[in-house]
Amino acid sequence: MTPNLCDKSSLLIILIVSLLGLQACIIPIPWASDRxxxxxxxxxxxxxxxxxxxxxxxxxxxxxxxxxxxxDIFIYKWERLRALIFIxxxxxxxxxxxxxxxxxxxxxxxxxxxxxxxxxTKSAFESYxxxxxxxxxxxxx
Amino acid sequence: MTRILCTLISSxxxxxxxxxxxxxASSGLPSAKNYxxxxxxxxxxxxxxxTCEIDGKPHEVFSRGPILADNMYLAxxxxxxxxxxxxxxxxxxxxxxPEARKEGWIYLLLKPGPHYLAVRPFGxxxxxxxxxxxxDVPSETxxxxxxxxxxxxxxxxxxxxxxxxxxxxxxxxxxxEEDDARKIAEKYFPELQEVKTVLMQSHxxxxxxxxxxxxxx
Numbered sequence: 001m002t003p004n005l006c007d008k009s010s011l012l013i014i015l016i017v018s019l020l021g022l023q024a025c026i027i028p029i030p031w032a033s034d035r036x037x038x039x040x041x042x043x044x045x046x047x048x049x050x051x052x053x054x055x056x057x058x059x060x061x062x063x064x065x066x067x068x069x070x071x072d073i074f075i076y077k078w079e080r081l082r083a084l085i086f087i088x089x090x091x092x093x094x095x096x097x098x099x100x101x102x103x104x105x106x107x108x109x110x111x112x113x114x115x116x117x118x119x120x121t122k123s124a125f126e127s128y129x130x131x132x133x134x135x136x137x138x139x140x141x
Numbered sequence: 142m143t144r145i146l147c148t149l150i151s152s153x154x155x156x157x158x159x160x161x162x163x164x165x166a167s168s169g170l171p172s173a174k175n176y177x178x179x180x181x182x183x184x185x186x187x188x189x190x191x192t193c194e195i196d197g198k199p200h201e202v203f204s205r206g207p208i209l210a211d212n213m214y215l216a217x218x219x220x221x222x223x224x225x226x227x228x229x230x231x232x233x234x235x236x237x238x239p240e241a242r243k244e245g246w247i248y249l250l251l252k253p254g255p256h257y258l259a260v261r262p263f264g265x266x267x268x269x270x271x272x273x274x275x276x277d278v279p280s281e282t283x284x285x286x287x288x289x290x291x292x293x294x295x296x297x298x299x300x301x302x303x304x305x306x307x308x309x310x311x312x313x314x315x316x317x318e319e320d321d322a323r324k325i326a327e328k329y330f331p332e333l334q335e336v337k338t339v340l341m342q343s344h345x346x347x348x349x350x351x352x353x354x355x356x357x358x
Contacts, residue, residue, distance in 0.1 A: 063224035063348045075223065103223075128223025133352065 022089035026098075028082065034119070035078040036104050044106070044117050051112040058104070065132060071115070073136070076104040100124070105135055168242055169234035170329060175250055179333065182281045183353070184250045186330060188322050189341075190289035191245040191260070193306055195296050200306060202245045202292075203236070212305050217249070218257040218273075224348040226259050226271075237329040245289075246325055252353035253280040257344060260290070262297075262305050272310050273348075276341035280354055283333040286322035288315040288340040315340055 036058065044054055054074060061074035083098040101122040107115045122131040171179070171186070178184040191213065193200040204212055215235075216226040229235060235249060236242035256278060259271040276287040292313050294306040319338045326336045 061347050063350055065220070066349060066351050068352065077223065077225075122223075127221050128225065129221040129352070132220070132223060 022087050024088075025086045027084045027086075029084065032081045034080060034102065035076060036119070041104065041117065041119060044114055046114050046116055049114045049117075051108055051114075054106055054114065061106075067136065070110055072108045072112075073132075074104075074106040074108070075132075078102050101128075101131075103131075105132075107136070168236040168239050170237060171234075171248075171250060175233075176332070178250065179283050182253075184252060185278045185282050186284045186326075186333065187249045187251050187256075187276070187278060188284060188286045188325060188336070189247050189249070189258075190318060190322070191247070191292065192289060192316075193245075193292045193294050193308070195294050195306060200294065200296075201243060203242050203247075212262065214261045215247070216259045216261065216271075217251075218259070218348055218350075219251070220254055220350040220352050221252070224257070224350055226257070237325065241325060241329070248329075251278050253278045253282075254351045254353045255349060257348055258287075258341060260292075260308075262294075262307055272313070273344040274315070274341040275344040277339055279337060279339065282337045284326050284330060284336045286319055286326075286336050286338045288338075289318045290314075290341070291316050315342070 040057070043057060051072075058074075058076060062077045063075040065073040065075060067073060079099045080102045081097050081099050084095065085098055086093065086095045088094075102119065103122065104117070104119050106117045109115045118135075120131070120135055122128060126134070175184065179186055191202045193202045202213055215229045217229055218224050218226045229249065233250070235247045237246060237248055241247075254277070256276055258274045258276065261271055274290070276285075278285055290313060292306075292308040294308045297304045297307050317338065317340060319336065322338070323336050326333065
């Protein structure tokens with residue numbers, strides 16, 4: 001969960017803007033809120049909480065990944081606005097937002113007990129499938 | 142005057158080149174590389190048909206010209222997209238031929254596993270609220286027929302100009318035309334073995350995704 005303001009996509013934009021001789025302004029938005037706060041996430045504990053508790057606290061997931069090991073992963077997704085970007089030059093100006101794909105991922109064992117719960121950020125340079133595979137691959141899964 | 146004319150001609154040329162790339166799906170058969178993926182079992186050819194009727198009369202679903210956008214956009218959600226609905230890539234052909242396109246037949250190259258289909262008629266904005274259909278691509282199957290989506294619709298107009306159609310979603314049904322699907326498969330994909338029918342079904346609730354087996358790269 002590192003802020004992505006210095007990630008490759010931001011650097012790429014800055015590089016393009018510099019090469020084109022334009023002026024750009026990036027305003028970070030550290031106060032943008034997540035779909036779930038750290039406090040909310042910390043109410044669910046690996047090894048203790050179960051699927052019903054998770055459904056009660058977070059509601060139905062957006063996506064359920066059924067893994068080859070027959071363990072379910074609940075995926076709650078949202079976009080988080082990281083910064084506003086304004087570009088000007090040649091008598092014109094444009095603006096937009098830099099957002100990252102965020103997810104709350106909850107892995108259950110076959111007995112529907114929480115095995116792992118984490119908030120994670122998808123890189124702009126990987127597919128969602130690769131992101132999920134990478135996440136599951138961490139921690140020796 | 143000459144300069145204006147040149148600008149106009151170059152703009153039209155650019156639109157003619159970029160138009161089809163931007164908004165329209167094209168006709169053609171899979172490349173040799175994609176055929177190899179199908180034969181290796183890592184992809185399957187999924188046949189789908191879309192039919193539409195307006196006031197009880199058949200209406201061509203993909204009837205737009207090469208520069209204008211198609212009448213209908215298709216979006217798919219699966220493991221690769223993390224369940225998000227992503228518009229079907231326009232770079233690859235989806236119609237086996239112009240004739241098949243007229244009849245509403247498309248094909249998609251997909252990995253084994255569950256897939257979710259959403260259709261967005263031209264002009265409607267919100268894909269997120271569109272109804273979903275789920276179909277499962279079985280492993281080790283070359284051709285899958287996932288059904289015919291029949292859409293009774295109403296004609297849409299803007300300033301008296303027809304702009305497309307809008308389906309009555311509660312009357313949309315999935316039909317089984319597997320005999321016709323078999324004929325399409327025999328005509329356009331003769332090298333491949335028998336067609337397996339796995340009809341799509343209406344889906345509500347969280348999307349369930351599965352990663353394709355490790356042979357499916």
